[in-house]
Amino acid sequence: MGIAQTGTGKTLAFSIPMVQRLANSKGLGLVILPTRELALQIDNELHRVGDSLGLRTAVLIGGLSIRPQTEAIRRNPHIIIATPGRLIDHLRQKTVSLGRVNILVLDEADRMLDMGFLPQIRDILKAVPKERQTMIFSATISPEIMKIASANMKLPIRIEIAPTGTTVENVTQEIFIVAKDAKMRLLEKILNQYAGPVLIFTRTKYGARRLAHAIKGMGHIAAEIHSNRSLAQRRSALEGFKAGRYRVLVATDIMARGIDVVGIELVINYDLPSQSEAYVHRIGRTARAGMDGRAISFAMPGEQKEIRAIERLIRKNIKISPLPELPPGRSFSSAPAPHFSRPNFSYSGNAHRSSPFARRRPARRSFGRF
Template sequence: KLATAVMAMPVRIEVAPAGTTAKDIEQEIFIIPRETKLSLLERLLQDISGTMLVFLRTKHGARKVAHTLKLMGHKAAEIHSNRSQAQRRDALSGFKSGKYRVLVATDIAARGIDVDGIEAVVNFDLPTNSEDYVHRIGRTGRAGRKGRAISFATPDQKGEIRAIERLIRKQLTESQMPGLATQAAPRPESGPAQSPRQDKEKNRPYKLGPKRPFRRRRRHRGSGRVG
């Protein structure tokens, strides 16, 4: 009332609390060994028909994932600090126009990405801080559209999951993919030195597991709701 009395045509602006995420974004998380992440991403690409923005922590990881997706036959582009400004512009332009279906990015390089109609954001790696999670997934579910935010976490990242849930004041739905391992394979205690041929294997694309249909099962029970 006071504003109306002393101001001409006042405008009221309300700011959402920190950590608020769009209500139209469906958020879920897979807790899996790191070595099965590429297999899961491939299965999600079969299940999701629209565009996908994939986040990784490092430029090396982003480059490797983008390279592997291209070898699989997916139209993918990458944005990270090893790409020139012209290459980043071309990647973003191609993603907007539909030339590329998947854009693989790091947090720093992805600043300023403003593309409507992204169907899913995939956190291939959890962000280094919880606030970045909100910024990442905010690129889907815009303008009244439904969006999906899918995160991959390893079993030792329960603390990071809880930190995200506290920030967004919401419990993440834990999903499972039938046929994918949920525990890491045991490592041999010792072994012979690797040969040059074995060293080359490290630089090869990820190997994929068998393809099966996607199915969501249960909610993550690692933490409760925080009000």
């Protein structure tokens, strides 16, 4: 079991040994994680490690056609990266067999439980061989995770880089106490003070859409990423944010751990999270790779309880800053009605190489203080 704060390299901690072991065996690696974006991110990291060995993967995620994923499975990949729901779909349709799995990774385990994937995880654990290596990685620990570990691991070793709730040291944290009807004006002032990329979290997907539209009305280039966006739209927003085409990205908690972007100067909690643990994951998007960062939270006068819960979790008091002089109130045009489009998908082939992995046929990568 690996417990560490976000941005500390947990992905490489399992990617390197997994690739090394599978290079000399006929087994199958299986990585289970909570979101599509994180699945694609892990797939890229695995190929950075294993491309020189001819590594082949299959990515099984929702939002994409199941047919190319089935084709990738038929081409005998070495590692399957999957979200719980889509993997269960394949198991029910009998398009995948997990009988050869000898390495299982549950990544972002706490987030998967938060999202209600415990029943699917239990079904997946029943479908894999009992004789296997199991690795569980999480930023926080809970009694439920410990139950999963004790039931599915033999003499587990727990490696804890930092206690649960630890935040990145080089993040400057502060809170503004602000009335609900003044939050937009405070946001406008802060965005005008910072020149770098800004990541903003809201509590709901509808709030994210409205906020992104309002930010555009302020004159900033913004994108939104939440569960009501298709996979193609979410990937476009994230890649555009990474490339600098969007200065502001508005996201919900469900997307927090799929956002791996170095150089985010500021994280703003426009809404406090509904769960204290989400605060740690949100502000962990800044100050990555040893860089400095800043996290600003907007708290309404009646949210003292939520602030205290966060402070208990992170074991420190967060500075409460005086509210600055705000710009005059102005209205922004209403957000347009939500538009939902069918997701697109694409997949590309991997070259066949002479390597420890070359015995198998090449496969395509699917993309699929108050």
